[in-house]
Amino acid sequence: MSNSEKQYLDLLKMLLLEGKEKNDRTGVGTISKFGYQMRFDLSEGFPLLTTKKIFVKSIIHELLWFISGSTNIKYLVDNDVKIWNERPFQSYLKSNGLLDKYPKYSNSWKEKMLLFTKRIKEDNDFAKKYGELGPIYGKQWRNFNGFDQISWLINEIKVNPNSRRLIVSAWNASEILEMSKSGLPPCHTLFQFYIQNGKLSCQLYQRSADVFLGVPFNIASYSFLIHMIAQVCDLEVGEFIHSFGDVHIYQNHIEQVNLQLSRTPRQLPKLKLNKEIKNIFDFKYKDFEILGYNPYNPIKANVAI
Numbered sequence: 001m002s003n004s005e006k007q008y009l010d011l012l013k014m015l016l017l018e019g020k021e022k023n024d025r026t027g028v029g030t031i032s033k034f035g036y037q038m039r040f041d042l043s044e045g046f047p048l049l050t051t052k053k054i055f056v057k058s059i060i061h062e063l064l065w066f067i068s069g070s071t072n073i074k075y076l077v078d079n080d081v082k083i084w085n086e087r088p089f090q091s092y093l094k095s096n097g098l099l100d101k102y103p104k105y106s107n108s109w110k111e112k113m114l115l116f117t118k119r120i121k122e123d124n125d126f127a128k129k130y131g132e133l134g135p136i137y138g139k140q141w142r143n144f145n146g147f148d149q150i151s152w153l154i155n156e157i158k159v160n161p162n163s164r165r166l167i168v169s170a171w172n173a174s175e176i177l178e179m180s181k182s183g184l185p186p187c188h189t190l191f192q193f194y195i196q197n198g199k200l201s202c203q204l205y206q207r208s209a210d211v212f213l214g215v216p217f218n219i220a221s222y223s224f225l226i227h228m229i230a231q232v233c234d235l236e237v238g239e240f241i242h243s244f245g246d247v248h249i250y251q252n253h254i255e256q257v258n259l260q261l262s263r264t265p266r267q268l269p270k271l272k273l274n275k276e277i278k279n280i281f282d283f284k285y286k287d288f289e290i291l292g293y294n295p296y297n298p299i300k301a302n303v304a305i
């Protein structure tokens with residue numbers, strides 16, 4: 001078994017054994033621990049889970065969307081990525097007095113959601129009005145009170161690779177209230193890069209982690225980011241270190257977790273990036289290729305909103 005996947009499955013097992021029941025904002029309820037760390041050696045292979053199918057398309061588009069600085073779901077919706085739709089959809093229902101008519105997750109809610117995303121695709125004014133998530137990741141990465149953290153980071157890695165200040169923060173304290181109104185205050189809060197022997201590593205501090213749904217995405221997303229930055233800075237990839245605050249499994253994901261733990265992991269895939277890209281802002285979806293990914297079936301679960 002790859003050490004990468006073992007790290008993740010060990011986290012699931014640890015929470016089942018040691019997690020304590022904790023109520024949360026969404027009302028769903030979790031089993032939770034405070035503080036945990038995993039390490040992924042990216043030379044071992046690309047850390048995409050094989051014990052359930054992970055939809056990399058959503059992850060790549062989401063990352064390109066962050067890097068582009070956008071905070072409107074339109075780019076994602078145009079590319080059929082659904083993962084950020086629920087909050088704006090709920091807000092849309094709320095502001096039009098439709099919450100009671102469409103109970104969350106009912107069939108009528110799902111049908112209405114399809115109409116909502118269709119309208120986001122086709123109607124620019126509607127997308128501007130209802131697709132905006134507020135000053136979340138894209139805004140903070142590229143325009144933190146006027147400062148472009150990603151451009152700064154890439155340049156700093158090139159000119160000052162021994163620096164201990166290679167940090168990007170999405171946690172802009174003065175804008176958190178605004179984020180919680182329309183989107184979500186950043187879960188992947190702060191990350192730091194580290195270079196040794198020509199290898200680029202990154203550690204992420206994630207303040208809150210939905211281990212079944214969010215974490216597999218977060219691991220893959222930061223691993224993509226390390227590969228991309230390594231390529232544009234002429235470095236090799238090192239480790240991704242994933243550190244957590246409140247790390248939890250939602251009560252309505254326990255059955256899915258047990259199913260996943262019953263599966264024996266397979267070999268990790270490899271990532272092939274288009275080697276011609278030398279500027280972080282030039283990457284497009286077609287520049288990513290995952291080779292040798294042979295996962296088990298997807299496992300469905302509801303997102304706690």
Ligand SMILES: Nc1nc(=O)c2c([nH]1)NC[C@@H]1CN(c3ccc(C(=O)N[C@@H](CCC(=O)O)C(=O)O)cc3)CN21
Pocket residue numbers: 054055058082083084184210213214215217298299300301303304305
């Ligand atoms: N409770 C909660 N957990 C999260 O992980 C999360 C949020 N909320 N809100 C904001 C973003 C959105 N994220 C999400 C949202 C949905 C999926 C999800 O449904 N994943 C499915 C299908 C993916 C697809 O259709 O592409 C999966 O099987 O992984 C994953 C991450 C991560 N974040």
Ligand SMILES: O=c1ccn([C@H]2C[C@H](O)[C@@H](COP(=O)(O)O)O2)c(=O)[nH]1
Pocket residue numbers: 025026184185187188208209210211213214215218
């Ligand atoms: O990238 C992400 C984004 C979100 N999550 C999870 C973590 C929590 O379960 C919720 C956020 O709720 P808060 O009350 O704001 O903590 O979303 C994730 O795991 N990864």
